[in-house]
Amino acid sequence: MSGGSYYVPATSRWPILGSLALGVMMVGTGMKLVYDTGLPVAFVGLIGVIAVMGLWFRDVVIESQGGLYDAQMDRSFRWGMGWFIFSEVMFFAAFFGALFYVRMFAVPWLGGEGAKGVSGLLWPDFVAHWPLLNPPDAAVAGPQQVFSPWQLPLVNTLILITSSITLTIAHEALKEGYRKTCRNWLAGTVLLGICFIFIQGVEYYEAYAHYGITLEAGIFGATFFILTGFHGVHVIVGTLILAVILMRIHKGHFAHENHFGFEASCWYWHFVDVVWVGLFIFVYVL
Amino acid sequence: MAPKLPPQPPLQHSTTAVADGQAHGHAAPPKGILRWLLTTNHKEIGSLYLIFSLIMFFIGGIFALVVRAELFQPGLQLVNPEFFNQMTTMHGLIMVFAAVMPAFTGLANWMIPLQIGAPDMALPRLNNFSFWLLPVAFTLLLSTLLMPGGGPNFGWTFYAPLSTTYAPPSTTFFILALHIAGISSILGAINIVATILNMRAPGMRLMDMPLFVWTWLITAFLLIAVMPVLAGVITMMLMDINFGTSFFDAAGGGDPVLFQHLFWFFGHPEVYIMILPAFGIVSAIIPTFARKPLFGYASMVYAVAAIALLSFLVWAHHMFVVGLPLAAELFFMYTTMLIAVPTGVKVFNWVTTLFRGSISFESPMLFALAFVVLFTIGGFSGLMLAIAPADFQYHDTYFVVAHFHYVLVPGAIFAIMAGVYYWLPKWTGHYPNERLAQWHFWFSVIGVNLTFFPMHFAGLAGMPRRIPDYALQFADFNFVSSVGAFFFGTSQLLFVLVIVLCVRGGKKAPAKAWEGAVDLEWTVPSPAPLHTFETPPVFQRASH
Ligand code: HEM
Ligand SMILES: [Cu+2]
Numbered sequence: 001m002s003g004g005s006y007y008v009p010a011t012s013r014w015p016i017l018g019s020l021a022l023g024v025m026m027v028g029t030g031m032k033l034v035y036d037t038g039l040p041v042a043f044v045g046l047i048g049v050i051a052v053m054g055l056w057f058r059d060v061v062i063e064s065q066g067g068l069y070d071a072q073m074d075r076s077f078r079w080g081m082g083w084f085i086f087s088e089v090m091f092f093a094a095f096f097g098a099l100f101y102v103r104m105f106a107v108p109w110l111g112g113e114g115a116k117g118v119s120g121l122l123w124p125d126f127v128a129h130w131p132l133l134n135p136p137d138a139a140v141a142g143p144q145q146v147f148s149p150w151q152l153p154l155v156n157t158l159i160l161i162t163s164s165i166t167l168t169i170a171h172e173a174l175k176e177g178y179r180k181t182c183r184n185w186l187a188g189t190v191l192l193g194i195c196f197i198f199i200q201g202v203e204y205y206e207a208y209a210h211y212g213i214t215l216e217a218g219i220f221g222a223t224f225f226i227l228t229g230f231h232g233v234h235v236i237v238g239t240l241i242l243a244v245i246l247m248r249i250h251k252g253h254f255a256h257e258n259h260f261g262f263e264a265s266c267w268y269w270h271f272v273d274v275v276w277v278g279l280f281i282f283v284y285v286l
Numbered sequence: 287m288a289p290k291l292p293p294q295p296p297l298q299h300s301t302t303a304v305a306d307g308q309a310h311g312h313a314a315p316p317k318g319i320l321r322w323l324l325t326t327n328h329k330e331i332g333s334l335y336l337i338f339s340l341i342m343f344f345i346g347g348i349f350a351l352v353v354r355a356e357l358f359q360p361g362l363q364l365v366n367p368e369f370f371n372q373m374t375t376m377h378g379l380i381m382v383f384a385a386v387m388p389a390f391t392g393l394a395n396w397m398i399p400l401q402i403g404a405p406d407m408a409l410p411r412l413n414n415f416s417f418w419l420l421p422v423a424f425t426l427l428l429s430t431l432l433m434p435g436g437g438p439n440f441g442w443t444f445y446a447p448l449s450t451t452y453a454p455p456s457t458t459f460f461i462l463a464l465h466i467a468g469i470s471s472i473l474g475a476i477n478i479v480a481t482i483l484n485m486r487a488p489g490m491r492l493m494d495m496p497l498f499v500w501t502w503l504i505t506a507f508l509l510i511a512v513m514p515v516l517a518g519v520i521t522m523m524l525m526d527i528n529f530g531t532s533f534f535d536a537a538g539g540g541d542p543v544l545f546q547h548l549f550w551f552f553g554h555p556e557v558y559i560m561i562l563p564a565f566g567i568v569s570a571i572i573p574t575f576a577r578k579p580l581f582g583y584a585s586m587v588y589a590v591a592a593i594a595l596l597s598f599l600v601w602a603h604h605m606f607v608v609g610l611p612l613a614a615e616l617f618f619m620y621t622t623m624l625i626a627v628p629t630g631v632k633v634f635n636w637v638t639t640l641f642r643g644s645i646s647f648e649s650p651m652l653f654a655l656a657f658v659v660l661f662t663i664g665g666f667s668g669l670m671l672a673i674a675p676a677d678f679q680y681h682d683t684y685f686v687v688a689h690f691h692y693v694l695v696p697g698a699i700f701a702i703m704a705g706v707y708y709w710l711p712k713w714t715g716h717y718p719n720e721r722l723a724q725w726h727f728w729f730s731v732i733g734v735n736l737t738f739f740p741m742h743f744a745g746l747a748g749m750p751r752r753i754p755d756y757a758l759q760f761a762d763f764n765f766v767s768s769v770g771a772f773f774f775g776t777s778q779l780l781f782v783l784v785i786v787l788c789v790r791g792g793k794k795a796p797a798k799a800w801e802g803a804v805d806l807e808w809t810v811p812s813p814a815p816l817h818t819f820e821t822p823p824v825f826q827r828a829s830h
Pocket of ligand 2: 601
């Protein structure tokens with residue numbers, strides 16, 4: 001509820017510059033994809049987006065350090081971040097939904113199962129199975145084999161779960177006022193994030209070089225890469241956020257009792273972690 | 287029970303607050319165009335949304351008139367079929383994403399802070415960002431019409447594989463534009479939820495909020511829940527087109543029907559996103575002009591919530607003929623019919639509010655009353671479509687076109703117009719010209735029914751949708767529809783005229799512009815000063 005001193009920022013140039021930069025980036029991306037030119041345009045846009053985000057958040061940090069925000073503003077940020085994460089959950093839900101639909105319905109039906117099995121007439125020799133190594137049409141080459149979950153994926157699972165724990169320790173340390181401890185555990189978390197990204201990179205290399213798991217490898221490759229790919233992007237972003245937070249801790253930002261910037265990045269990181277557990281179970285193990 | 291107002295204190299607060307605005311950290315806004323580009327003020331951003339939406343309404347309208355001109359008589363006269371398809375597609379996309387949705391967001395921006403006694407939106411810079419993404423997105427979308435191979439031509443529902451394997455090259459740009467528009471919607475919705483949950487005047491509980499605020503809270507929840515799913519499905523399209531994945535290609539083990547499931551999981555809640563705020567507006571206007579509190583405030587809130595929750599469970603009623611298992615056909619048929627129950631609760635509520643009211647018929651009320659009658663017609667045709675075996679006949683005919691135009695034009699758009707006429711005095715300080723507004727109303731009602739009623743018959747007689755030419759027996763219906771469409775389209779110029787005149791002058795409006803109005807926005811002066819409620823008003827509940 002309103003307290004009376006809610007901070008309404010003066011005019012700002014970042015929103016409009018941000019949308020223009022995003023527009024330039026999209027135009028460049030489209031040009032690259034459709035006409036195979038325009039990569040520089042996309043990069044200019046991307047740099048613009050990153051720059052605007054940096055400057056915009058810088059303003060927020062300055063305002064926050066300057067004591068302009070009250071408890072009500074803090075709650076606005078909390079609601080904002082909470083609902084943003086919910087929107088991210090729904091984004092991944094679309095991809096998980098696609099995976100479940102394909103595994104439970106589309107592929108079995110293609111194999112002739114159920115009342116809708118007529119589509120089996122198109123590819124009478126097709127046998128439904130998962131992971132789908134032999135897609136219905138011979139023109140689509142499936143993967144030669146899939147990853148064992150108990151090697152790199154398991155290592156990555158342990159890394160991410162550990163990183164959630166180290167982050168929580170860092171947070172507790174901050175609350176108790178042990179800033180150095182906080183810094184160290186946070187640095188550890190960032191390192192674990194980097195390890196995860198590195199291992200995921202190795203796995204992608206393996207996928208293309210030795211396993212035949214590619215974007216073109218039928219529905220298995222498609223669902224595999226869209227789920228792990230978007231998750232990987234989120235880990236990269238999360239690691240960057242934590243790195244910025246680390247720098248701010250170093251600079252002496254964040255009060256012991258009130259540090260939503262820190263908490264928000266924790267929420268984000270735990271969310272990314274939970275998505276990975278879902279991935280590990282449904283993409284790798286089952 | 288709609289809240290009654292505290293006598294006058296907020297007005298004092300806000301005017302003094304404006305006088306010493308500097309002390310509250312407002313530097314003088316930049317002059318000229320920059321002021322609009324850089325603004326963080328909810329009223330200015332609200333106006334930007336509304337103006338943008340009005341422009342897009344006319345652009346989308348022109349596309350529709352191209353369609354109706356071609357369908358004026360059988361045969362191919364004006365445009366080639368390829369371009370015809372681009373026009374139907376662009377008409378739908380522009381009207382849904384660039385006209386109706388931004389109009390409601392504009393009204394939300396203007397009115398939610400005023401109705402809950404907040405100084406502004408919770409996250410004002412983010413608010414400006416959400417707006418400016420829209421012109422970027424829709425410039426990009428419209429530019430696809432000029433690209434080699436033409437713009438999107440697969441209908442506003444862009445079913446794969448029409449939109450993947452057989453799509454024009456510009457489809458990639460269409461996807462990217464839609465991504466930008468989606469980001470705009472999600473951020474805008476997050477802002478609205480944060481505002482409503484966190485910025486209410488002290489003493490205002492959730493169940494004290496005006497219904498427009500309630501409906502928007504639930505709409506924003508729907509937006510945050512389903513826009514990311516749209517982003518997901520168009521990303522899969524992008525991958526299928528550009529990176530050789532097989533999400534929607536059975537040859538690789540995917541399924542085109544998967545596209546439809548994902549699209550309609552977004553798409554059905556999306557149609558409620560376009561109607562719930564309309565319910566809120568009508569629920570404000572009818573009590574005002576019937577001079578009676580709304581018949582059942584709580585039941586309205588629960589009905590909206592029920593509609594929103596059910597809207598996640600009905601999506602496959604758009605897919606009855608695609609080849610679903612029998613159990614799915616039945617499930618989606620029954621859940622769809624179930625939605626008619628809370629919808630009926632709402633209609634009965636409006637009608638009982640009117641019962642024994644002392645009603646006057648100013649232009650906002652006229653539009654609201656037409657809404658109740660004509661939206662209900664759309665609801666009934668929806669019920670007919672919900673019967674799966676009957677839908678085997680109706681699907682993809684003009685009957686469906688009639689259905690959704692009844693819920694969207696005299697539904698969503700009439701409610702927007704009602705809201706604009708209702709709140710114009712608050713925005714500009716002047717009443718809209720009532721005579722002209724009433725002409726606009728009668729022309730619109732006649733135009734809408736001329737255009738869309740015959741489509742029911744054409745559809746029942748079997749005329750398919752999305753075709754540039756048709757069999758001779760449909761000629762009369764189409765003739766009437768086309769005449770009606772041009773009549774309706776032209777009369778919308780009156781709407782612009784009324785707005786322009788009202789901005790420039792007219793009868794002065796007091797703070798409480800309508801005799802029977804009760805909500806907080808009517809306690810601040812008309813026109814509302816740039817900054818209102820900087821010191822929150824103390825909300826007093828009506829004794830009930
Ligand atoms: C009583 C409530 C409603 C019911 C039972 C209902 C039912 C249906 C059904 C079964 C269809 C699919 C018809 C077909 O394609 O064969 C449909 C289509 C549609 N409805 Fe409704 N509807 C209702 C209310 C609404 C509302 C409130 C809106 C929007 C404001 C709306 C917008 C649409 C649209 C846009 C389509 C067509 C989409 C397309 O294929 O292009 N409906 N409706
Ligand atoms: Cu629907």
